[in-house]
Amino acid sequence: MQRDSYQGSTSLSDRPERTCPVCGSGPEHARAFLEERIDASRLNQFSFASRKEPEFFNYRMIQCTTCDLVYVDRPPSQQALAHAYHVADYDSSEEANDAADAYMRELRPVLARLNRDSALEIGTGTGVLLDGLAAAGFRRLVGIEPSSAAFAAAPPHRRPWIREGIFREEDFEPESFDLVCCFMTLEHVRDPMEIARSVSRLLRPGGAFVTVTHNYRSAINRVLGRRSPIIDVEHMQLFSNMSIGELLTRAGYDEVQSRPLVNRYALAYWTRLLPFPSTIKRQLISFENAMGLGQRKLSFNVGNTIASGFRPADAGA
């Protein structure tokens, strides 16, 4: 059933070409980054869950020499993507909690400058970040989540905040949010610039857009190369510090900043991300658990970037 959503979109030549989704440069301003590697027989619903054992499948990616973005130049259709997310399984509530703690720590300097009336999260999963934002004083919370499984896994107190579906600007009032977050999601969408511009129109003047993205130029991702968890069939583009900054600046944000994010997860989770065969990883995790270490929390810079920008105070709607 899952595979139906990919059929027709797995052949490179059948898919229409796109220009750089951040700066609009054509493929003549790009160099090869990664050849396509798709094994349709092994694609399954787990491929589109947000945190999982890496599978190392990918669409062909090229690197824009103007803005530094790496992107799939012949992506599958938006409809295929939306459907794949809709049916995707959802995993890992504990890892989502750990990630949300890290995000809330890193958000503090931005939150200090904001009115805390209303916040929106695009790609909210089970809404764990919304709990943190509620605790930080936000009164009106909205999370958008395309995966039905994630929505179903959300605890009852968060469900009134969560809307199941794809983010669409027209579903919201202009200038109605003080904060919009989009974490580990911009890699997955067909048009990140459209999202950045839509978010700007939904923000009140002085409001902030904050993103977390993988950084393909980070040391860990360069060392892992093809085996990095960023190399994945679900990623339509990969950002660096420069290209996420370019996205926010070109979308009209002020005071754009990007810096490394430190993640804190249980040892067993880090082990799952290692580029070893799954049988070895399962043995390692059993050993860690037997030693009482599997749930020990460890902090690493795993090559993610947190970026923020503010809507100019004098911006027109």
Ligand SMILES: [Zn+2]
């Ligand atoms: Zn570009």
